[in-house]
Every structure is written in structure tokens, then in C-alpha cells.
Amino acid sequence: MKYVIGIDLGTSAVKVLLVDQEGEIRYEVSKSYPLIQEQQGYSEQDPNVWVRETLDGLAELIQARPCSPEQIEGISFSGQMHGLVLVDEQGQPLRNAILWNDTRTTSQCQEIYQTIGEERLLDITKNPALEGFTLPKMLWVKQHEPDIYERASTFLLPKDYLRYKLTGQLAMDYSDAAGTLLLDIEENTWSEEICQALEINITICPPLVASYEQTGTLLPQVADVTGLSTSTKVFAGGADNACGAIGSGILEEGKTLCSIGTSGVILSYETSNHKDFGGKVHYFNHGAPGAYYTMGVTLAAGYSLSWFKEVFGEDEEFDDFVHDVETVPPGSNGLLFTPYVAGERTPHADAMIRGSFIGMDSSHRRKDFVNAVMEGITFSLNESLEIFRNSGKKVDTIVSTGGGAKNHHWLQMQANIFNATIIKLSSAQGPGMGAAMLSAYGCGWFDSMEDCAEEFLKVEQTFTPQKDQVHEYEELFKIYQDVYVQTKGLNERLASYRS
Structure with a gap:
């Protein structure tokens, strides 16, 4: 071997x-x-x-x-x-x-x-x-x-x-x-x-x-x-x-990746370097031969959740910290979070903006806040997906990797907010696996990266959109998009008070 x-x-x-x-x-x-x-x-x-x-x-x-x-x-x-x-x-x-x-x-x-x-x-x-x-x-x-x-x-x-x-x-x-x-x-x-x-x-x-x-x-x-x-x-x-895309099989037109690590990414395969998105999303060279990809970035995706856990559940295992979020309905009982805790990149290239919890009241419990953080991260990624769709791209299947693929409730939430089938691969090591695949291809094990992906990557589970929740999230997403506009000026005025 x-x-x-x-x-x-x-x-x-x-x-x-x-x-x-x-x-x-x-x-x-x-x-x-x-x-x-x-x-x-x-x-x-x-x-x-x-x-x-x-x-x-x-x-x-x-x-x-x-x-x-x-x-x-x-x-x-x-x-x-x-x-x-x-x-x-x-x-x-x-x-x-x-x-x-x-x-x-x-x-x-x-x-x-x-x-x-x-x-x-x-x-x-x-x-x-x-x-x-x-x-x-x-x-x-x-x-x-x-x-x-x-x-x-x-x-x-x-x-x-x-x-x-x-x-x-x-x-x-x-x-x-x-x-x-x-x-x-x-x-x-x-x-x-x-x-x-x-x-x-x-x-x-x-x-x-x-x-x-x-x-x-x-x-x-x-x-x-x-x-x-x-x-x-x-x-x-x-x-x-780029390696995350390779390690997730994003190697042909129409394939899309959602990767939630420290930052979050929505990435879609492109065969041309001539498209014009007006700078709304990033446009980079792929690691595969002759390919490119468009990408939207949430600057503090998984970081938002790890920050919240560090403050409110530092000594707990992650599974224990999120174990009861599946009981929280869409909208987290009227609580909304924007994941701008380190600024934002897509679609708001704004280093000054900061995160918000909107709608807090005394009925909310920690599980509502955790669920709201998950929803806010996913809403932010959906803004990039919306740019892709508005440019004419069809997105109906998304491979989800990183921390966002470790929790089934979050994967179903992605399916509902993105209104797309979510695929979880058996290997969650997207970038590392992508690096290994580049090495395997470079060593001549396969004639193409696609052949390598067919051998190396296996689907573990799929999550399909739930129509009733898709509609609820469409309405919540509109409210989410208003928060940036409403809080931008407030955050600029608060900037001088940050240590």
C-alpha cells in the first residue's frame, strides 16, 4: 500500500x-x-x-x-x-x-x-x-x-x-x-x-x-x-x-461548498476567470487544473460560536453545550444574532461593525442564544449564497464541512435557510484531505482530480429542506439583513470605547 x-x-x-x-x-x-x-x-x-x-x-x-x-x-x-x-x-x-x-x-x-x-x-x-x-x-x-x-x-x-x-x-x-x-x-x-x-x-x-x-x-x-x-x-x-473545495469534491460547475471553521465560506466552482461580480464576492484560482472559484466569507463564523461557548460554557464539551438546541424553534423564540464579533467581509466589507443580539427578553435561556448564534452564522453565509443565485448560478446541493457539519441540528438548519440539499461527507477533513488529494494526483495515482475525488470521498448523510421552515427562515432572513443597516452607525460611534 x-x-x-x-x-x-x-x-x-x-x-x-x-x-x-x-x-x-x-x-x-x-x-x-x-x-x-x-x-x-x-x-x-x-x-x-x-x-x-x-x-x-x-x-x-x-x-x-x-x-x-x-x-x-x-x-x-x-x-x-x-x-x-x-x-x-x-x-x-x-x-x-x-x-x-x-x-x-x-x-x-x-x-x-x-x-x-x-x-x-x-x-x-x-x-x-x-x-x-x-x-x-x-x-x-x-x-x-x-x-x-x-x-x-x-x-x-x-x-x-x-x-x-x-x-x-x-x-x-x-x-x-x-x-x-x-x-x-x-x-x-x-x-x-x-x-x-x-x-x-x-x-x-x-x-x-x-x-x-x-x-x-x-x-x-x-x-x-x-x-x-x-x-x-x-x-x-x-x-x-481551495483545498477545502478539492477535499469536498467541488470540482465541476454547479458544485457548492459551505465550510464553517473559524471563518465561514460559501464557495462555488467556476471554469472561467472572466466573470464579473463587482467585488461583492471573492474570485480566486482553484487548486484543480485550469479552474477558479467564487467565494463569500463570514469573518467570524465558528469563531462566534466558540467565543460564546468560551464565555458561557468554558468547561463543557461542545456536544453538551449544544445538546438541547434541537428543541428551539426557528427564530430562537424571537432572538436574532449577527456574527460580526470580528467585523465582517461578505457582503459588508466592514472592519468596524460588531455583533448584536436583537430581541432579548427574560424568557430566553442559554439554548435560545446558542441556537440564535447558529442561525446568525448561517444567515450571514446565506447572504453570499444569495449573491451567487442573483448572478444566475443554480445552487440546489451544498457540501457542508467544518464545525457546522458536526451537529445534525445545524446541518438541517443549513438545509432550511439555504433551501438546498446539504451533503455531509464521511470525512470531515476538507482542507487536509484536499492537500492529500493534491499529493495523490501529483504522484500520478489518478488521471484527474475528479477520479481522485470519486475514489477518496464518500457521502455519509443528506439533509433536505423542510418547506414550512424554509418559509419561516425566508422571513427571518429579511429581518436579519436589516440589522446591519440599523446598527452600522451605532457601532461607528462605539468604536472609540473599545479597548
Whole structure:
């Protein structure tokens, strides 16, 4: 039997999956690490911690002896998007990585618009200038830490830095590069126009490769530390959402993904890079050959629920915390939640907005609040789905992954709010499985990614819309959409009181 490894470098942990030729996960390791949040809006991590925890995870896998090191043919990666890692000529990080959920760069986004122009930026990158993207972070360092910026030889995204430390080769795949605001999506090249306009030396941009391309083999010192073989092939990998799409079988027109992790994503497959959504949703390169995807993002999806649990059920297991939500009717007995606890991205690119509970009274119990949080997250994702449908896309089947796929009540809620059949796969490791599939395809196990998906991915359960609840949620969704408009001004006035 042959094996591949998928490494998913997430925001809170790195997950290492050992997958066999039939798509079965034979061993799994997770290593967590903290966020560094020195002040409001800042979110950073030490890149060397990613490397250390990944090496520890790989070593643990080999020590468990699920197979011999020589049976592991390839390794590939999925990684958190947008994070900025600046390295010097020796490949050492010059500062902590600035992560995707860091919101310090509002003025840099304005600078990009003023210099490039909003329409021209959309023409080139297909995406608006948002605080989470990489380019604003680079401009922030250039302005506030000029000494560090001047010493930077190359910028990388998180999983690309990790892969560099494992192979010694610098590269970035197209799916991650598309989230930097520096890639010309139609030409699939770094944009000289943007770099010149913002006085960025284009040589700081790393070589571009496809997600399934081989980018070296393991360094001898990495093999020594982990027990892996130096002959193990290493493939570029992709952005977490691109890999999540692959690991969920979103590999043809009409397929849609709902992924609820720290952030939440509604993602739909596209065969063309010429569509125009006017910046309302993101438009990125897929990890599959010649493909793209449109994507709407809820900035604090699963994070909203984990925040609420941390405050009101810190010592409880998740299943205990949510065990009685199925008794709560649609609308949570008149309680509505907006998941803007860290700002919002789609359809409101607003770093200042904050969450709300609307309609509280003394009859409400904790289960009503938990259910309202689940509904609010799903309503936010439905706003992205509505944009897709209004553009003419047919969406009747959605693969649901992440934390939102762990609770049957929440899966049925998604079916009712989205008015679509929800599919739960037997494997919930979307991005990690997607990374493993890229490796399997790169190793030549399959003629296409579709063939790989047919072998690796299996449906566990489906949830169909309940007509009476679909109607109730359609009316509740209209109320939900009013909350942003009604609270935007209030949140701007409250901003100065935030610590």
C-alpha cells in the first residue's frame, strides 16, 4: 500500500493526515499553537512555531508506525490564506506573521484604492482591497517598520514558508497568490502595474507554481528529525479554501461548498476567470487544473460560536453545550444574532461593525442564544449564497464541512435557510484531505482530480429542506439583513470605547 500526507496549517493548529490509496485516513495528528494579539485588531503568529509543531507532528506519525517511511510517496499542504511572512536573504522570518484576521490595515486599503483605483484593482485582481489581504499588510510594514521592509528578500504565505523550511525551495501556488491582491488573475502572473504603482519591487514576489506541481523533496535534516525519507516528493499545495473545495469534491460547475471553521465560506466552482461580480464576492484560482472559484466569507463564523461557548460554557464539551438546541424553534423564540464579533467581509466589507443580539427578553435561556448564534452564522453565509443565485448560478446541493457539519441540528438548519440539499461527507477533513488529494494526483495515482475525488470521498448523510421552515427562515432572513443597516452607525460611534 502507498500513502500520502496532507498537512493543513490552520489558524489555531496544524493537522497532519496520513491517507492511503483508497482515501482512508490511517493516522491523524493535531498540534495547536496560540495567536499573538498585542492590541485591538492585531493578530500574529511566530512562523517558526508552525515549523516546530509540524515537525513534531510528522515525527509522531512516523513513531506510531502506521506504515514504513518509504511507503509515503508524497506530501502536500493546505494553509490559512493571506498571512504575510517576510523573510531575509537567508530565508529567516524578519517579524511575526501578520494573519488573515488582522484588521490594522484600513488606511492601507484606502491607499491602494487611491493609487490603483477601485475599478482597476477589480479588473486586475478580481477582488476588493480588504484588511485581511496580504498587500495591505505589506504596505503597513513598509510604512510602520521600514527597516524590516528594506531587509525583506521575499514574501511568503504561511504554508509556503512551512514548505520552504521542509524543502529549501521558495514558491507560491496560484490559489494562495490570488489572495494577495498582487496577482493578475486573468494573466496568472504577478501584476507589474500594481507593484510599480505602490513602489513594491516585484522581485519580492516568489516563483509561481500550480498546486499539484512538485516543489522539491524533503531536506536531509528534516528527514532526520521526522523519520521520513528524503525521497518523499513535496507538492506545492493550496490555500485552505481551495483545498477545502478539492477535499469536498467541488470540482465541476454547479458544485457548492459551505465550510464553517473559524471563518465561514460559501464557495462555488467556476471554469472561467472572466466573470464579473463587482467585488461583492471573492474570485480566486482553484487548486484543480485550469479552474477558479467564487467565494463569500463570514469573518467570524465558528469563531462566534466558540467565543460564546468560551464565555458561557468554558468547561463543557461542545456536544453538551449544544445538546438541547434541537428543541428551539426557528427564530430562537424571537432572538436574532449577527456574527460580526470580528467585523465582517461578505457582503459588508466592514472592519468596524460588531455583533448584536436583537430581541432579548427574560424568557430566553442559554439554548435560545446558542441556537440564535447558529442561525446568525448561517444567515450571514446565506447572504453570499444569495449573491451567487442573483448572478444566475443554480445552487440546489451544498457540501457542508467544518464545525457546522458536526451537529445534525445545524446541518438541517443549513438545509432550511439555504433551501438546498446539504451533503455531509464521511470525512470531515476538507482542507487536509484536499492537500492529500493534491499529493495523490501529483504522484500520478489518478488521471484527474475528479477520479481522485470519486475514489477518496464518500457521502455519509443528506439533509433536505423542510418547506414550512424554509418559509419561516425566508422571513427571518429579511429581518436579519436589516440589522446591519440599523446598527452600522451605532457601532461607528462605539468604536472609540473599545479597548
